[in-house]
Amino acid sequence: MAFALAPTAAAAGYRVESFDTIGSTNAAALERARAGGAGRTWFVSKRQESGRGRRGRAWVAADGNLAATLLLVDCCPLPVAATLGFVAGLAMGEALEATAPGARIAIGTDGADNRAARMRFQLKWPNDVLAGGAKLAGILLESTLLGDKSFAVAIGIGVNVVDHPRDVPFPATSLNALGSECDAETLFLALSDAWVETERLWDGGRGLAAIRNRWIDRAAGLGGEVAVRIDGEIVRGTFATIDADCHFVLRDRHGRQLKIAAGDVHFGAIASAAAI
The missing domain is CATH 2.30.30.100 (SH3 type barrels.)
Structure with missing residues (x-):
């Protein structure tokens, strides 16, 4: 199965470029923007060899995991762009609920409030998606100023689909470890669909209050x-x-x-x- 956009995403003007192997989907997206490439383009791969997380940390991506970056150009005022990470987290949560309903998730985050217990996939501030208190996905936003004084933002999302890192100082998991048979292509299809609805709610930052409320409903550790x-x-x-x-x-x-x-x-x- 090849990577493809959901019909809703294609109708909304999004595009997708897939790669068998890539160094970093974020780096490819920003390079394309500097070369004059259009926004609303997804860069996706099942094999990322030089991904990175927050604060320059390496992001280990096993072959078969999902590396996806959405490139946006001048999508909102620059100070508002940082809130796109919360949009991405919500969209990822919705995509996981849709594609991995049989995943075995027994407990929530240690010390957490019960308000998010009904949510099988929770959001850890500012940029992680958890399953049973273990990290399943991470989000990284990077931006660059362009020659015409506009700016581009790369919204990178890495998901442990088939495997997860073990030599890390925090619990991690994968969809495979949770008993789900969902693959990267199916998950991306759902993500591209969920993104459309969630970004419309965000509305260039004007709907941030609604995004915040939805994010809190999935918040890991609230009250703990x-x-x-x-x-x-x-x-x-x-x-x-x-x-x-x-x-x-x-x-x-x-x-x-x-x-x-x-x-x-x-x-x-x-x-x-x-x-x-």
């Missing part, structure tokens, strides 16, 4: 103990919510609320450890 690493220091407290700009809101032991724009979040037993 949390530790956030910020520039090498650890801040502890309770995951209270995300604010109107989708910043992480932590309530410390004195009841004060701290708004966090960037950091590494850990829940439950990991958050209780002396050091992370």
Whole structure:
């Protein structure tokens, strides 16, 4: 089966380019934008050899996993572009619910609120998708300024379909490990469909409040103990919510609320450890 767009995505003007093997779908998308390529194009592959995650970390992608990047050009005001990661997380969650209904997911994130228990795939701020508390997918946004003073953003999504990394400091899983027979092509088809509806709701950032509400419904760890690493220091407290700009809101032991724009979040037993 080849990679293909859902009919809704094709009708909305999206395109797809697939690769047997690629270094990085994000890098390919940004390179295309700098060369004058149009936006609303998906770059997809089942084999990515030099993918990367947040803060320059390597993203290990086994052959058969899904690497997908959506290139958008001048889609919104530049400060709003960062919220596209939340759009991507919601779309990925919807795609997984549609394509992996038989996946074996027994428990949620350690220390989490029960409000998201009905959601089999949860979202971990700011950019991970979890199944049973283990990382299933990651999202990476990268942008570049173009010569005409416009900008392009690459929304990269990596999903552990057939295998997952094991030498990582956090639990990880794959659809295969969860008992799902879904393949990368089927998952991408559903993702391209879910993206259309979710991006329309976002509406260039004007619908961010609705995106925030949906994201909170899938939020992992809400109301639970949390530790956030910020520039090498650890801040502890309770995951209270995300604010109107989708910043992480932590309530410390004195009841004060701290708004966090960037950091590494850990829940439950990991958050209780002396050091992370």
